[in-house]
Amino acid sequence: MELSLDDVRRIAQLARIAITDAEAAATRDQLGNIFDLIEQMNAVDTTGIEPMSHAQDLTLRLRADEVTQTDERERFLALAPETERGLYLVPQVIE
Amino acid sequence: MPWQIVIGLETHAQLSTRSKMFSGSSTAFGAEPNRQASAVDIALPGVLPVANRGAVERAIRFGLAVGGSIRRRSVFARKNYFYPDLPKGYQISQYELPIIEGGALLIPAADGERSIPLTRAHLEEDAGKSLHEDFQGATGIDLNRAGTPLLEIVTEPALTSAEEAVSYARALHALLRWIDVCDGNMQEGSFRCDANVSVRRNASDPLGTRCEIKNLNSFRFLEQAIRHEARRQIELIEDGGRVRQETRLYDPDRDETRPMRSKEDAHDYRYFPDPDLLPLEVTPDWVESVRAQMPELPAAMRSRLAGELGLAAYDAAILTGSRELARYFEAIASRLPGNAKLAANWVMGEILGRLNREGLEIGACPVDAARLAGLLARVADGTVSGKTAKEVLDALWSGTETADEVIQARGLTQISDSGELEVIIDGILAQNPAQVAEFRGGKQKVFGFFVGAAMKATRGKGNPAQVNALLRRKLGADA
Numbered sequence: 001m002e003l004s005l006d007d008v009r010r011i012a013q014l015a016r017i018a019i020t021d022a023e024a025a026a027t028r029d030q031l032g033n034i035f036d037l038i039e040q041m042n043a044v045d046t047t048g049i050e051p052m053s054h055a056q057d058l059t060l061r062l063r064a065d066e067v068t069q070t071d072e073r074e075r076f077l078a079l080a081p082e083t084e085r086g087l088y089l090v091p092q093v094i095e
Numbered sequence: 096m097p098w099q100i101v102i103g104l105e106t107h108a109q110l111s112t113r114s115k116m117f118s119g120s121s122t123a124f125g126a127e128p129n130r131q132a133s134a135v136d137i138a139l140p141g142v143l144p145v146a147n148r149g150a151v152e153r154a155i156r157f158g159l160a161v162g163g164s165i166r167r168r169s170v171f172a173r174k175n176y177f178y179p180d181l182p183k184g185y186q187i188s189q190y191e192l193p194i195i196e197g198g199a200l201l202i203p204a205a206d207g208e209r210s211i212p213l214t215r216a217h218l219e220e221d222a223g224k225s226l227h228e229d230f231q232g233a234t235g236i237d238l239n240r241a242g243t244p245l246l247e248i249v250t251e252p253a254l255t256s257a258e259e260a261v262s263y264a265r266a267l268h269a270l271l272r273w274i275d276v277c278d279g280n281m282q283e284g285s286f287r288c289d290a291n292v293s294v295r296r297n298a299s300d301p302l303g304t305r306c307e308i309k310n311l312n313s314f315r316f317l318e319q320a321i322r323h324e325a326r327r328q329i330e331l332i333e334d335g336g337r338v339r340q341e342t343r344l345y346d347p348d349r350d351e352t353r354p355m356r357s358k359e360d361a362h363d364y365r366y367f368p369d370p371d372l373l374p375l376e377v378t379p380d381w382v383e384s385v386r387a388q389m390p391e392l393p394a395a396m397r398s399r400l401a402g403e404l405g406l407a408a409y410d411a412a413i414l415t416g417s418r419e420l421a422r423y424f425e426a427i428a429s430r431l432p433g434n435a436k437l438a439a440n441w442v443m444g445e446i447l448g449r450l451n452r453e454g455l456e457i458g459a460c461p462v463d464a465a466r467l468a469g470l471l472a473r474v475a476d477g478t479v480s481g482k483t484a485k486e487v488l489d490a491l492w493s494g495t496e497t498a499d500e501v502i503q504a505r506g507l508t509q510i511s512d513s514g515e516l517e518v519i520i521d522g523i524l525a526q527n528p529a530q531v532a533e534f535r536g537g538k539q540k541v542f543g544f545f546v547g548a549a550m551k552a553t554r555g556k557g558n559p560a561q562v563n564a565l566l567r568r569k570l571g572a573d574a
Contacts, residue, residue, distance in 0.1 A: 014363055016177050053170040053192070053368040059376035060171075065112045065149025068119030069133045076137055077129065086128040087235035090179040093225055 003028050003035065099295050100325045101302055102254040103214075106267060108246045108277040109221065109285040110153045116220045116244035117144030117187065124283045132223075132238035138182035143371055146171075150244035153276035154194045154218050155377060155385045157246060160274050160392055161213055163198025165382055171218075171372040174364045179236050180223035188247075190366040193217035194375065200250075201394050202259070202266045203412060211263050214249040218375075221245050240284075246276070252291065252302060257321040261314050264288055273393055273418045287312045292324045294332070303328070304338040308345050308352055320345035324352050396421055404428060404435035413443055420457045426464035427471065434475045441471055445488055462491045470498035480559060483507050511558040513565065516549075519557070520565050523548045534570055542566065 005021075008028045012019045019027065073086065082089040115122055118135035135142045158165040172190040195216035201208045223241035225234050248267065254260045268286055271277040278285050288311045293303035308324055311317040323345070328338050343352040391399075393415045400411040414424045420442075427438045446467070450460060470491060474484045479502060490501045502508055510516055523545060524531055534541040549562045 014175070014365065054370065054373050056373065058373050059168070060146055060373040062148035062151060063119070063145045065114050065147050066119065067114045067121045069114075069121070069131075071130045072133070073127075073129045076132070076134070076139075082233070084230065084233075084235065086130070087226065087237055088129070088179075089230060089233040090236055091234070092230075092232050093179060093227065093234045 003031050098329050099298050100256060101252045101293050101295065102260045102321060103252040103291040104250050104254065104260060104263060105289040105291070106248045106264065107287045108248060108271050110150050110244040110246055110276055111278050112147055112149040112153070112244055114147060115242040116147055116150050116218070118242055120242065122243050126239055128237040129239060132241060136242040137238050144187065146372065146375065147244060150218060151194070151375065151377065152385060154216065154246055155382060156274050156276050156389065157216055157271070158195040158198065159386055159389055160270060161198030161200055163195040163213060163216065165377055166192060166194055166196065167378070168192065168374045168376055169194040170374050171369045172366045173369045174366055176364060178222065179234060180225045180238070180241065182223070182238065182241065186220060186222065187369055187372070188219035189217035194377065200263065200266055200270065202262045211253055212251045214251050216246055216248045219245050219247055257318045260290060260321055261318045264314055264317055269416060270393065274390065281312050284312060288317050290317065290321050292321055292328070294325055294328045304340050306338065306340065307342045309342055309355060311345060316345060316347050319347065319350060320352060323350055327352065390418065406435060406439050410439045410443060414439060417457065423457055423460070423464050427468045430468035431471055431475060434471065437471055437475060441467065445485065449492065462488070466491050466497055473498055473502060477509060477511050477558060478502065479507055479509050483509065483555060507556065509558050510553050510556050511561060513561060516557055516561055516565055519552050520549055520569060523552060524569060531570065
């Protein structure tokens with residue numbers, strides 16, 4: 001699969017990563033290599049094999065429905081650049 | 096020209112767990128901002144999610160209640176998008192392999208019931224809340240809700256009108272509460288609907304392009320938003336335009352929908368299996384142990400009430416509107432063998448009427464099942480008339496006595512002794528010879544005068560049926 005520069009810019013935009021034209025070109029080449037690898041794997045006949053959704057053949061561990069967490073708000077708020085009245089402040093989001 | 100409206104609903108039901116989907120934070124509503132947001136909920140680096148068994152169990156209950164198939168292995172996936180109240184940059188959801196597939200919900204319809212097919216129901220986590228109004232040039236973020244478990248329940252595009260969509264939403268809301276998986280509190284956002292709406296000219300045409308209206312948190316808004324959106328699409332097409340697939344918001348103040356800017360990029364969620372979470376396994380043993388704890392479902396109870404107790408379908412539907420109400424009714428009916436209809440009439444009329452006037456839920460009813468049954472037993476055996484019983488109910492409503500105590504203390508026992516009634520009626524006839532003559536002369540209306548006089552003489556306690564019968568006999572009206 002051939003990746004275009006526009007594809008790379010679109011992926012970067014979705015991930016909110018600012019990239020220069022030079023970075024876009026380099027990234028296209030790197031991603032292209034990854035797609036080549038995927039192409040090679042796609043050549044293997046996997047008919048009748050159930051896809052794994054995780055590399056380890058285990059199932060999910062579950063916890064009991066209990067409140068175990070204590071309030072650490074002040075510690076967490078102290079990490080943020082801007083807070084007010086217990087809220088994290090971010091640049092205005094217009095809906 | 097008649098247009099066909101096609102609606103599919105996606106409902107987000109907050110599961111009634113104590114703790115969050117992937118962390119041990121409390122899910123209690125109304126805490127101060129960010130006091131219930133752990134390192135996992137605010138997505139500090141290096142933290143890992145651990146799934147809540149209680150949330151999975153609630154999903155299983157729902158699957159059993161709608162007859163869906165419960166996947167033995169389902170998979171959590173990352174749904175990637177950027178928004179400040181989603182601190183990880185992705186929502187943990189289920190995509191290709193949801194825990195519940197298929198099933199159906201019965202909703203009331205003009206000709207009985209209609210079965211609305213479900214596509215799927217999957218587990219996911221809620222986002223936090225953005226507060227846009229309170230800050231100059233900034234948005235405040237509260238992450239208390241982030242990570243709250245949700246069950247997203249998706250219908251097939253099978254609903255055909257705004258009314259039917261509301262009917263489905265109400266039935267789903269009642270069922271979720273009935274099986275104890277969601278508190279259903281719509282003000283607190285525990286039950287929110289997104290509506291996918293499209294229109295087409297004929298039922299045989301392919302589906303039209305749909306728009307999704309987000310976050311409808313009342314039945315009224317759901318109905319208005321669908322009405323409005325269908326009208327908008329029809330007018331657009333009739334004017335030669337085309338519907339563009341987009342996400343829209345409903346503005347109840349203006350009764351219109353408008354495109355949601357933040358969702359322009361949103362259809363590219365780049366789902367992939369979450370490497371932090373292994374496949375979720377639900378064994379047949381687990382399903383069976385959940386099944387064993389399921390309550391009787393409303394549809395089954397409706398047919399039982401109609402079949403065993405002989406109630407009308409409409410009455411059975413009202414009485415199974417919530418599990419609390421159904422329990423209340425059954426507790427009364429079981430104390431009054433053979434008088435289920437009497438119990439149904441009193442619960443639907445007097446009790447629901449009074450609760451409604453006072454804005455109370457059945458759980459807060461001041462007259463419990465035992466006391467109401469005590470009163471209705473006295474109606475059934477003729478001790479008090481229906482009219483007097485309402486007076487007794489007034490006393491039960493504001494006090495703590497039993498019906499028998501009230502009846503005795505106030506001397507309200509109905510006079511059913513025909514000897515005693517006969518003496519009273521003979522007296523009335525003797526005192527009113529003119530009216531007796533009028534009646535015998537053919538003036539039937541005078542009969543009411545005698546009934547009134549008899550009830551007055553007994554201070555309302557005369558058994559009305561007996562008073563009528565005695566009067567007829569003595570006046571020779573039967574002859």
